[in-house]
Amino acid sequence: MQMVTEKLEGMDVWLYHGQIYIPNTYSAGAVGSRFLTTLRDKGMILGMRCSKCNRVYVPARSVCTECFAQIDEWVEVGDKGTVLTYSIDYETKPVMQPVEPPVVYAVIQLDGADSGFAHMLGEVEPEKLSIGMRVQAVFKPKRERVASILDIRYFKPIS
Amino acid sequence: MAKEPEYIRIAYKAPRPYDWSTGKYLGKVYAEAKENKKLVGNRCPKCQYIWLPPTPVCPKCKVDMGWDWAELPQTGTVYQYTYLVYPLWDPHYGEKWANPYPSATILLDNGTFYRHFLEEKDREKLKEGMRVQAVWKEDYNERGQGVQDILYFRTIEE
Numbered sequence: 001m002q003m004v005t006e007k008l009e010g011m012d013v014w015l016y017h018g019q020i021y022i023p024n025t026y027s028a029g030a031v032g033s034r035f036l037t038t039l040r041d042k043g044m045i046l047g048m049r050c051s052k053c054n055r056v057y058v059p060a061r062s063v064c065t066e067c068f069a070q071i072d073e074w075v076e077v078g079d080k081g082t083v084l085t086y087s088i089d090y091e092t093k094p095v096m097q098p099v100e101p102p103v104v105y106a107v108i109q110l111d112g113a114d115s116g117f118a119h120m121l122g123e124v125e126p127e128k129l130s131i132g133m134r135v136q137a138v139f140k141p142k143r144e145r146v147a148s149i150l151d152i153r154y155f156k157p158i159s
Numbered sequence: 160m161a162k163e164p165e166y167i168r169i170a171y172k173a174p175r176p177y178d179w180s181t182g183k184y185l186g187k188v189y190a191e192a193k194e195n196k197k198l199v200g201n202r203c204p205k206c207q208y209i210w211l212p213p214t215p216v217c218p219k220c221k222v223d224m225g226w227d228w229a230e231l232p233q234t235g236t237v238y239q240y241t242y243l244v245y246p247l248w249d250p251h252y253g254e255k256w257a258n259p260y261p262s263a264t265i266l267l268d269n270g271t272f273y274r275h276f277l278e279e280k281d282r283e284k285l286k287e288g289m290r291v292q293a294v295w296k297e298d299y300n301e302r303g304q305g306v307q308d309i310l311y312f313r314t315i316e317e
Binding site for chain 1: 165181190
């Protein structure tokens with residue numbers, strides 16, 4: 001690989017633009033694995049409901065953050081939701097997500113869920129974003145899904 | 160029978176970008192290599208040894224080196240070498256270098272020690288004391304990476 005060096009203007013100093021990659025691997029766990037395989041196999045977003053406080057968590061999680069109860073009830077939530085908050089990333093270098101900048105990140109409350117779900121928005125003009133706008137999940141075609149959170153390509157605005 | 164649950168492993172590579180500056184001493188070496196294909200070091204005012212990589216303070220005499228530069232000869236003698244089997248890692252990008260040339264400490268003809276690669280990969284032909292000469296990257300635009308502007312040292316007959 002060609003190294004990138006640059007001589008600084010007016011100085012006898014050279015700058016290296018280095019970039020190393022740190023490989024990471026972790027297990028999605030029992031609950032996370034079921035969430036992801038359902039996403040892949042059925043194109044369906046699952047949450048879990050706490051039997052004590054009735055909150056529905058998306059993505060699914062096995063312990064309630066409010067009452068610390070063990071959760072074991074799976075529920076299906078809709079693929080439509082409401083934007084709780086968003087952020088536009090124009091300077092996404094290096095690109096963590098396989099999309100071109102600008103990337104619009106958003107926290108979405110899916111219909112039937114009580115928690116926010118972080119993902120990206122697509123097919124959207126950054127100027128036309130607003131909190132509270134309605135969005136819908138756009139899934140990848142089934143043969144491209146690999147049980148990743150990116151099996152949902154993005155959420156697109158709906159009227 | 161209940162189906163065995165499928166467990167998902169999530170793998171990703173986290174990029175860690177960083178900038179690294181040579182400083183002005185090493186910057187002089189980079190500039191001479193790129194512009195003139197010259198190997199330069201700085202000379203200690205006390206012991207007269209020429210250091211490459213250059214240094215602001217002489218490691219032997221612990222005195223200020225000043226700004227006294229000298230061109231180094233590009234021929235030398237293999238002082239010692241090691242045959243690399245496992246490829247080196249590029250420290251800036253974390254990738255494996257494709258060509259693991261033998262790595263050698265070369266005694267340049269003025270008496271400066273310098274570490275670089277040898278072109279000769281045949282183990283039978285490698286020996287201490289062999290005469291070598293620097294081979295530069297010829298393309299101006301490919302130079303600008305300091306010591307890596309020299310590809311390797313080639314065996315010469317004298």
